[in-house]
Amino acid sequence: MSIRSLPEIVGETKANLRCLTPQAARDMLADQPEALVIDVREPLEVSEKQAAGTINLPRGVLEMKIPEYTTDPETPIFLHCATGGRAALAAEALERMGFRHVSIIDCSCDEVMQALGAA
Structure with missing residues (x-):
């Protein structure tokens, strides 16, 4: 048996998630002011x-820190990272925790930044 590669794991994970374009995420966020947009990159990258x-x-630290922002399983959560891989793994973890409306901006x-603007 061989070890599965990270791209294989991420690809399989994304197949079971709601993946959005940046434009679709922007449009959905306009209708969901209570939504959280979480950047799962490292602080230096951010x-x-x-x-x-x-x-x-x-x-x-996502699973440990998310309760500081919401414990409501109905909160819409949008995740992003540098390329979509970490966001996919993070979304899977949040769904395992019980969050029902998790999407990745893939x-x-x-x-x-082009879709949402720069901070």
Whole structure:
């Protein structure tokens, strides 16, 4: 048996998630002011560039820190990272926790910033 690669794992994970374009996410966010937009990149990455209105909760501490922002399983949550991989893994973790409306913005950070504006 061989070890599965990260791209294989991410691809399988994304197949079971709601993946959005940055434009679709922007449109949905306009109708959901209570939604959280979470950037799961590391703080150093976020210090270089960040999309407007996002919360930085790095992938490694997401499950521990999300209760500081919401414990309501109905809260719409949009996740993004640099390329979509960490966001996919983070979305899977949040769904396992019981959050029901988790989406990933499946694109580069630059594309998220173009759609949402820069912080």
